[in-house]
Amino acid sequence: MNEQDTPTTSQQASSAQVSSAIDTKLTFADVYKNSIDNPSHFWAEQAKRIYWHKEPEQILDDSNLPFTQWFVGGETNLCYNCVDRHLEDLAEQDAFIWLSSEINQELMETYPNVEQAFSDLGNNVEFYTDYTKRRLTYNDLYKEVNYFADVLQRHGIGKGDRVIIYMPMILEAAYAMLACTRIGAIHSVVFGGFAAHNLAIRMDDAEAKMLITVDAGLRGGKVINYKNLVNQGVEQAIHKPNHVLVVSRGILPFEAQPIDVDYATERRISCQANAIVDPVWLESNEPSYLLYTSGTTGTPKGVQRDTGGHAVALTTSIDYIYDGKAGETFWTISDIGWAAGHSYTIYAPLLAGMSSVMYEGLPHRPNPGIWWRIVEANKVNILFTAPTGVRMLKKQDETWMTRYDVSSIKSFFLAGEPLDDSTANWLSKHLGVPILDHYWQTESGWPILCHTPKFDHKPHKKGSPGYPMYGYNAHIINEETGEPCAAGEKGLLAISAPLPPGCLTTVWQNDKRFVSSYFNLFNGKEYSTSDYAVADEDGYFYILGRTDDVINVAGHRIGTQEIEEAISTHPEMIECAVVGIHDELKGELPIAFCVIKDHSLTESTESRFRLEQQVIGAVVKSLGGIARPAAVYFPQALPKTRSGKILRRAIRALAENKPTGDMSTLDNPPAIDAVKQSMKDY
Ligand code: ATP
Ligand code: MG
Numbered sequence: 001m002n003e004q005d006t007p008t009t010s011q012q013a014s015s016a017q018v019s020s021a022i023d024t025k026l027t028f029a030d031v032y033k034n035s036i037d038n039p040s041h042f043w044a045e046q047a048k049r050i051y052w053h054k055e056p057e058q059i060l061d062d063s064n065l066p067f068t069q070w071f072v073g074g075e076t077n078l079c080y081n082c083v084d085r086h087l088e089d090l091a092e093q094d095a096f097i098w099l100s101s102e103i104n105q106e107l108m109e110t111y112p113n114v115e116q117a118f119s120d121l122g123n124n125v126e127f128y129t130d131y132t133k134r135r136l137t138y139n140d141l142y143k144e145v146n147y148f149a150d151v152l153q154r155h156g157i158g159k160g161d162r163v164i165i166y167m168p169m170i171l172e173a174a175y176a177m178l179a180c181t182r183i184g185a186i187h188s189v190v191f192g193g194f195a196a197h198n199l200a201i202r203m204d205d206a207e208a209k210m211l212i213t214v215d216a217g218l219r220g221g222k223v224i225n226y227k228n229l230v231n232q233g234v235e236q237a238i239h240k241p242n243h244v245l246v247v248s249r250g251i252l253p254f255e256a257q258p259i260d261v262d263y264a265t266e267r268r269i270s271c272q273a274n275a276i277v278d279p280v281w282l283e284s285n286e287p288s289y290l291l292y293t294s295g296t297t298g299t300p301k302g303v304q305r306d307t308g309g310h311a312v313a314l315t316t317s318i319d320y321i322y323d324g325k326a327g328e329t330f331w332t333i334s335d336i337g338w339a340a341g342h343s344y345t346i347y348a349p350l351l352a353g354m355s356s357v358m359y360e361g362l363p364h365r366p367n368p369g370i371w372w373r374i375v376e377a378n379k380v381n382i383l384f385t386a387p388t389g390v391r392m393l394k395k396q397d398e399t400w401m402t403r404y405d406v407s408s409i410k411s412f413f414l415a416g417e418p419l420d421d422s423t424a425n426w427l428s429k430h431l432g433v434p435i436l437d438h439y440w441q442t443e444s445g446w447p448i449l450c451h452t453p454k455f456d457h458k459p460h461k462k463g464s465p466g467y468p469m470y471g472y473n474a475h476i477i478n479e480e481t482g483e484p485c486a487a488g489e490k491g492l493l494a495i496s497a498p499l500p501p502g503c504l505t506t507v508w509q510n511d512k513r514f515v516s517s518y519f520n521l522f523n524g525k526e527y528s529t530s531d532y533a534v535a536d537e538d539g540y541f542y543i544l545g546r547t548d549d550v551i552n553v554a555g556h557r558i559g560t561q562e563i564e565e566a567i568s569t570h571p572e573m574i575e576c577a578v579v580g581i582h583d584e585l586k587g588e589l590p591i592a593f594c595v596i597k598d599h600s601l602t603e604s605t606e607s608r609f610r611l612e613q614q615v616i617g618a619v620v621k622s623l624g625g626i627a628r629p630a631a632v633y634f635p636q637a638l639p640k641t642r643s644g645k646i647l648r649r650a651i652r653a654l655a656e657n658k659p660t661g662d663m664s665t666l667d668n669p670p671a672i673d674a675v676k677q678s679m680k681d682y
Contacts, residue, residue: 028455028470031320035470035500042470043501047071047308049315050081050351053281056308060498066519066527067506068498070309071284078288079182080279081311082350083145086138086326093327094355095141097378098171101131101361101370102218117250120264121172122147122271130366130373136171141178141350143271144171148179150275151266155210155243159184159280162206162290164241166199166230168192168217169360172247172263173336174346176212181288181307184280188290188302191337191642191665192217192226198664199233203241205302206290206508212245212263216252220362227254234259284308290508291342293442294643295665297530297548301517302508303442306501310445311351313471313502314343317446318352321438321469322413323454324382326353329408331378333359333371333385338643339442340415344384348446363389368396372404379408386416388644390427391575395597401430409433411453415440417645418543418561420568421462439465439543441529443504443518448472448495448529449541464540471500476533476541482522485535490544490559493533494526532559549648551580551588556626560648563590563629566622567615572596577638578629579652589630591655592619593675595638602634602681635678637671651675 035042040059047056056074083095103114105127118125122144125134136144157163163185167173173189180187188206190199203211211234217224227246234240234257246256247263256262282288288307292300318324330349334341349356357378363371371393374380393401411434412427419437428435438450451458451466458467468474475484476491485491497519506514518527532544545561552558560578567576574595580588592615602608612632619627639647642665653660654675666672 026455027457028452031455032468032470036473039471039498039500043070043312046316046501047074047312049319050076050308050311051085052076052308053080056284062498065497066499066515066524067511069285069505070306070501071312074284074308075281076284076308076311077182077184077279077281078307078311078347079145079149079178081315082178082181082347083138083142084279086350086353087142090326090353091139092137093353094135094329095138095350096134096136096171096174096356096358097329098134098136098358099131099360099374100170100218101359101365102221103132103360104366105129111251113250115250117248117264120268121247122267123171130370131361134171141175144175145178145182146276147267147270148172148175149182149277150270150273151245151261151263152179152183152185152210153277154266154270155245155261157183157185157210159282161185161209163187164199164203164206164208164211165189166192166194166211166213166226167247168214168219168224168226169336169341169358170214170247170249171358172214173212174358177289177336177346178350179277182277182279184282184286186287186289188292189337189342190292191335192224194229194642195664196229196232196236199229200236202292203233203237204239207239208241210243210245211241212247215246215248215250215254218251218360220365223252225252227252231257282307285505287505291339291442294338294641294645295662296641296645296647297546297649299662300665301443301513302510303445303504304506304508305445306505309501309503309505310347313446313500314348315351317469318348318354320454321447321450321452322382322384323410323452324349324352324354327355328381329355329357329378330382331357331359331374331380331384333363333383333389334416334644335642338416339440339445340384340386340643343445363392364396367400368393369400369403372401372406375406375409376404381408381410382413383409383411384413384415386644387414387419387423388417388575388640390414390423394423394426395574398430406431411436413438415447415465416643418545418565419465420565422568422571422573424462434460436460437465439541444472444499445502445504448474449543461536461538461540464536464542467539467541474541476535477526479521482526487535487537490532490534492521492547493529493531493541493543494521495529497525497527499527551590553580553588553590553626554586558590558623558627560590562623563592563619563627566619566627567592567594569622570614570618572598572601572611575638575646577646577648577651579648579655581630581652581655583630590627592629592632593638593651593678594632594634595636596634599634599636608634633675633678634681635671635674637668637674639669639671639675640667641665642667655679
């Protein structure tokens, strides 16, 4: 069976609930100025977008910077705002449209127990030739979240307890997150597929009382044995959870351990009892969850988020930044273990009463048209992903880009890594919609820099992720003096305290690390993003790379990202990484690693030499001879984190023949060999 173009049954909801208090005729300059000059007034207005069980007594408490409190004394609940609040208007609208291209009709023979497992979990799925789908209304979601919360409570989980969610992109992961926030438990979603050791570290760091997992995940058709990893993790952890709640998907049989609890069995009990669990009202500043950073530059940091500020910030961002409306469909193509998926697959679209697409699968399986087919069948309005997925599609047959009707898309947002012009142009050529680069961090939880399609009086500038968003007093400062940089002058991208609502409030149980990692400059008044940037005369920012990715060639400081940008203009280029290696004479030398469309071009010495010269030529032309790469290698792949970021520190270590250090966040181990091989080929 092949799914027809069925428009969603979602009724157009009144967006009154989420934006009634806001005058949308404002210009962005007005909005921004108001947010910076008068943050209490600005955020008091935005706070009206969510439901408060008790109104805040004080909007902003900045008496103990860099620690900031928002909406002090207010009481609310994240889950209530995501789910219960929509029951009146949106009960029959899809809350989630879940799709898995890892499971489809044809695979039913390979996994004979999957169908039964779906039914045991109350999932009415539809099987198609290329994917499996489940639509879940707000009403359905309400029921499932209540069952899940009931199961948690019956197993001793309550307010303040930490729960680790180690799951793939399945609906039960969303229920688990929402159920935790419903009862005031603090969840921490850990990237699926992390090794047992990393799981153990996080169990110990969070002192988790429960761990929620699955029997197995599927990635590119490969079975990932979650349960086994969890067993090992529990064994290694010093602080062991009381229970491991297992959502069995029927993919992989496993031997139950004494602390294991079968979710399907427990759900049945809650379902038969029609369990309803009252939301626990939290003071706005009580933590809602912990989320570790991607670990691109070192050991991940446990970002702690509050409750009220997070809800207000995300709801506002859907309106002001993404221009999304209740009833529309939002698709963030990112794992929920990364900030983008966490904020914009789960919390933000639900807070705003939208339908959220949750996707388990890769961009090019079963074929490179899968994203666009999903867009067509589900009338997706807003898309958001990281450039890495788009670059993967760039490697494929281009005709896949035009086989489906993607006219429902209003805008396509990208974040997480620098977006090169060639990728942006390629995407925009095929989709014909604005491609909006925006910049943020796990720490911020929502965009810091963006172009706002809603306030379109400001033109979109290619190569820039935009200008500072309302609430962020972001500027570029001289790293040594703290003085503001003039237009065109490079510096550190910093944000003056207080950070706006929704940003990290501290590092979990480590206020010291919070201050030393982020506020160690200029008397703790400036938050350091650890990224370099430059602004133009019109106030648009351009990210120049991470502070640890700047190399010093014969006394000249060059951002490796600038060199990468020059290289990516080459028509053969899919992606590239430039790292600096030690050189006796010049201090450091840039080395380029390039993944090209047609790898066979590197097989003959002649065409390879020509490519090398072209790459070097592109760099010299744009940055001058000083940035000339000392070597150009052509690996088949680059090592990346699970969140799609190139692990430059690992590549640098390989290039210098040093140990690669913490590789816990590495997603594609074969790429390490690919990089090594490319240097051997030379
Ligand atoms: P860690 O902090 O553990 O080293 P990480 O910084 O990669 O990992 P994230 O919070 O996922 O963890 O990523 C945020 C970083 O990603 C930013 O600081 C910036 O370096 C980069 N980034 C995000 N969006 C963009 C963008 N649009 N353009 C350029 N860089 C971006
Ligand atoms: Mg970071």
